[in-house]
Amino acid sequence: MQRLISISDTLGSPLAARASACWNAAVTAYRHGRSADALVLAERALALFGETDHARDLAMLRAGYGLVLLDGDPAEPERAHEILLDARHRFTRLGTPR
Numbered sequence: 001m002q003r004l005i006s007i008s009d010t011l012g013s014p015l016a017a018r019a020s021a022c023w024n025a026a027v028t029a030y031r032h033g034r035s036a037d038a039l040v041l042a043e044r045a046l047a048l049f050g051e052t053d054h055a056r057d058l059a060m061l062r063a064g065y066g067l068v069l070l071d072g073d074p075a076e077p078e079r080a081h082e083i084l085l086d087a088r089h090r091f092t093r094l095g096t097p098r
Contacts, residue, residue: 022042062087063091
């Protein structure tokens with residue numbers, strides 16, 4: 001997965017595509033018990049998505065990031081709470097699902 005991220009960076013892929021690659025890598029790392037890697041990749045995805053107009057994707061990513069923070073080692077419940085509240089606020093502002 002890291003190789004795909006490097007290739008997309010080198011090729012100058014659109015931000016949303018690079019953000020999606022980072023998020024998918026974060027999910028894969030998380031599922032394989034690599035929480036620290038998942039957090040780094042999720043943070044990179046958040047930074048990239050933050051530069052796009054993909055508000056719903058950013059809200060979903062923030063919600064997922066909050067859950068990873070809760071399950072990390074060590075868990076970061078206070079930070080996760082802030083992130084999850086922010087995601088909820090973003091979803092509320094966006095209104096109905098796609």
